[in-house]
Amino acid sequence: MKAISANCARILGHLPKGTQLFAVVKANGYGQGAVPVAHAALEGGATGLGVATLEEAAQVRGLVDHEQILVMGGMLPAQAKAAAASGCSIAVSGRELAEALGGSERPVPVHLKIDTGMGRFGCAPEDAPALAQLIDESRGTRLAGTWTHFASSESDAEMTKRQFGLFLDTLARFEVGPGMRHACNSAGALNHPKFALDAVRCGIAIYGCEWPGTQPALALRSNITHLKTVEKGATIGYGATWRASGPTRVATVAIGYADGVHRARANRGHGLVRGRRAPLIGMVSMDAITLDVSDVPGVQVGDVATLIGRDGDEVITAEEVAGWSNTISYEVLTSIGSRVERRHSK
Incomplete structure (x- = not known):
């Protein structure tokens, strides 16, 4: 686990001072054990954890403040009650889930995802300002963050720049504070450290892959x-x-x-x-x-x-x-x- 701690420290050293690192421990810590990986990442300077599902979030609850666990995967409105009860930050890509979470008794920290070119999750940029306002004004939600995901940051610098520019332009049209802003995955953080904003989400790099100079964590x-x-x-x-x-x-x-x-x-x-x-x-x-x-x-x-x-x-x-x-x-x-x-x- 020393390698994972060292890799997290190396990633943070590559980024602008003050950037936070969400260590992505989904899929059982990329097959290496979510809990031990999370411990090692936090020892290396990570301040948050990224997972795909509520079940994965439950595995690492208690290691950090619940809000510092970001559930990034797709979720149905029917899961809103369980999501709210988790206390974790919840990724939202559309109005249906936002409205379902909006009825929660206590404000749920929401990270609004904007689709700038990945085409998988995220709301359309033109819909984002209104959706951000809905989240901010609803009794049961709070806009804790806004994010996007690069499609080809390992290979296409021009596309990555376009995505980043669209993300910033969209945020500029918000009438509410965006919360924590994050866009970079591992390849984005490596190749475009100036795009780090408030936080990065690194998965493969913390395990010592796809980032020169990192230490492989697995044999x-x-x-x-x-x-x-x-x-x-x-x-x-x-x-x-x-x-x-x-x-x-x-x-x-x-x-x-x-x-x-x-x-x-x-x-x-x-x-x-x-x-x-x-x-x-x-x-x-x-x-x-x-x-x-x-x-x-x-x-x-x-x-x-x-x-x-x-x-x-x-x-x-x-x-x-x-x-x-x-x-x-x-x-x-x-x-x-x-x-x-x-x-x-x-």
């Missing part, structure tokens, strides 16, 4: 449970997609697609065994993968195989695994299965 390891030597022409795995070009030492490792090794990894990439890279061969099964350990001296049943992380001088990153898996590092982390034991170290 994924299993054990070799079977070893054998196959002769030239032998095939390995479902579909016989790999065929030995000569005598090959094959290690079966107790981890598969149910545990987060994507089937797209068939015959792609490596694991680490005894500090050396061993090619993944054959199809990924539900519970097992196979590695070619012909070039790894002394391999034995019980040896550790590292799928993400360091072994000696060799390192496999989540970003590298994402490339082999035709996906992104976010999915690599969040798809690690529930039967994989989580061990947290300070």
Whole structure:
């Protein structure tokens, strides 16, 4: 967990002084445990936590002031009572949820989301001033923040600038105070620190991915449970997609697609065994993968195989695994299965 604390401190050091950091711990802390991740992030300087659902908010209640937990996901008006009872800050994208929350007995802190180009959640910019006023004037709500989300801050600077400009122009038309203003996700905070405003929301970066100089927080390891030597022409795995070009030492490792090794990894990439890279061969099964350990001296049943992380001088990153898996590092982390034991170290 030291890596997460250090990453949060590094992110804050990159931003204008006084910027607050919401550490995004949704999806069980990107597969690493929401509560321990939240503790580590707060130790590193984060002052708020971002989650997707009320259930996730309940997991981290008590670690910070309830209002510093932002429930960012979509919510139905029927959930307004439960949302109000949580005491957490609630993201609102439309009038229906705003009105449902407006009947609460105590003011609910609301963060109004404006769609500036992501096209997923958020009210239209032209509707935002009136919706902000409704939230501010209703007995059961209080406008605690206003936010937007960048669609391509990792790759399209011009689009990000347009979104940010539209956001500021929309805020300028408010007749009420916008509360805490925030727009940047991890890539936005990295590439556009001047757009930080009052706070940023960082997820993937606090876990040591997609931000140069951060420390990877996670290692994924299993054990070799079977070893054998196959002769030239032998095939390995479902579909016989790999065929030995000569005598090959094959290690079966107790981890598969149910545990987060994507089937797209068939015959792609490596694991680490005894500090050396061993090619993944054959199809990924539900519970097992196979590695070619012909070039790894002394391999034995019980040896550790590292799928993400360091072994000696060799390192496999989540970003590298994402490339082999035709996906992104976010999915690599969040798809690690529930039967994989989580061990947290300070």
